[in-house]
Amino acid sequence: MTFDPNNIGIPNGNFFGLPYETNDADLILIPVPWDVTTSYRPGTANGPQAMLDASLQIDLFDFHAENAWENKISSLGEEESIVLLNEEFRPMAEDVIDHLSDGGNPDDSQIIQALSQINAASEKMNTYVYQTAMHWMEKGKIPAVVGGEHSVPLGLIQALTEKYPNMGILHIDAHADLRKAYEGFTYSHASIMYNALQLNEVSRVVQVGIRDVCQDEIDIVRSANGRIVLFNDYLLSDKKFMGQPWAEICQEIVEFLPNDVYISFDIDGLSPEFCPNTGTPVPGGINFQEAVYLIKTLVESGRRIVGFDLCEVAPGPDDEWDANVGARILQKLCNFCLLSQ
Numbered sequence: 001m002t003f004d005p006n007n008i009g010i011p012n013g014n015f016f017g018l019p020y021e022t023n024d025a026d027l028i029l030i031p032v033p034w035d036v037t038t039s040y041r042p043g044t045a046n047g048p049q050a051m052l053d054a055s056l057q058i059d060l061f062d063f064h065a066e067n068a069w070e071n072k073i074s075s076l077g078e079e080e081s082i083v084l085l086n087e088e089f090r091p092m093a094e095d096v097i098d099h100l101s102d103g104g105n106p107d108d109s110q111i112i113q114a115l116s117q118i119n120a121a122s123e124k125m126n127t128y129v130y131q132t133a134m135h136w137m138e139k140g141k142i143p144a145v146v147g148g149e150h151s152v153p154l155g156l157i158q159a160l161t162e163k164y165p166n167m168g169i170l171h172i173d174a175h176a177d178l179r180k181a182y183e184g185f186t187y188s189h190a191s192i193m194y195n196a197l198q199l200n201e202v203s204r205v206v207q208v209g210i211r212d213v214c215q216d217e218i219d220i221v222r223s224a225n226g227r228i229v230l231f232n233d234y235l236l237s238d239k240k241f242m243g244q245p246w247a248e249i250c251q252e253i254v255e256f257l258p259n260d261v262y263i264s265f266d267i268d269g270l271s272p273e274f275c276p277n278t279g280t281p282v283p284g285g286i287n288f289q290e291a292v293y294l295i296k297t298l299v300e301s302g303r304r305i306v307g308f309d310l311c312e313v314a315p316g317p318d319d320e321w322d323a324n325v326g327a328r329i330l331q332k333l334c335n336f337c338l339l340s341q
């Protein structure tokens with residue numbers, strides 16, 4: 001009753017400084033500070049806290065949703081056991097990655113033992129996300145994950161498929177993430193869509209902005225019989241260069257999705273100017289406004305966003321640009337998600 005949406009954001013543990021408790025909220029944000037399997041450079045474990053801090057500087061008016069500050073969005077704190085697991089197993093994973101990058105034998109007994117321990121730790125993280133999502137879903141809430149590397153939403157996706165058995169995924173990313181157990185990590189950040197597709201309830205994955213893939217991933221797309229629809233970044237650029245409006249392109253993308261849609265948003269799907277410190281930046285990509293328009297088109301089509309994740313945001317060493325952009329994408333995801341209900 002006393003909250004002033006025009007005032008400076010006050011730290012209260014909630015993204016955007018919103019005043020809602022978890023029991024009163026409609027949308028629950030679950031931070032997962034994890035970068036165990038990041039293969040290029042770490043830092044995404046710091047993403048949730050960095051975005052939380054940056055979100056307090058964001059004005060709460062939303063041009064796409066009147067009185068958006070009244071959206072009942074609440075945030076959990078970082079789970080200490082996940083923080084400790086990440087701190088313990090990230091150095092071990094780095095040793096595995098360095099060993100393989102130096103041409104070491106992947107069948108080395110020490111590497112196999114390390115991978116077993118890392119995969120078990122990742123399983124614990126997945127279980128935490130799954131159980132947390134199920135807890136809040138049973139209370140009628142919409143769960144969403146704030147990563148962390150892109151391996152972290154698997155438990156959320158699994159939980160949502162139990163409620164929405166024909167769920168589609170809109171996947172915005174620079175990478176297809178269709179590698180099987182990349183570098184030996186069963187739950188690699190590069191394997192999230194491969195693992196999600198093992199859930200039969202996921203009816204289709206529509207990928208947007210993809211521009212860094214291996215042959216095996218392309219083979220998986222081609223053999224998926226339409227279950228994976230790829231709008232790679234070069235295709236999108238060709239369409240724009242030939243004069244096709246982005247609005248029409250977004251309509252084409254959305255038409256492939258079912259009524260219930262999960263959004264998996266890897267920040268590196270954007271051009272690197274928006275996320276220079278992300279774990280694996282790639283030239284090209286869509287811009288901020290194009291991403292917002294795509295999600296807007298999805299909502300205006302009458303489809304429902306049943307959950308989402310935002311991953312791979314990493315704060316820079318000298319500035320908070322990545323966190324600023326990430327927090328603004330998060331704000332749009334939250335408000336569009338609730339608008340779609």
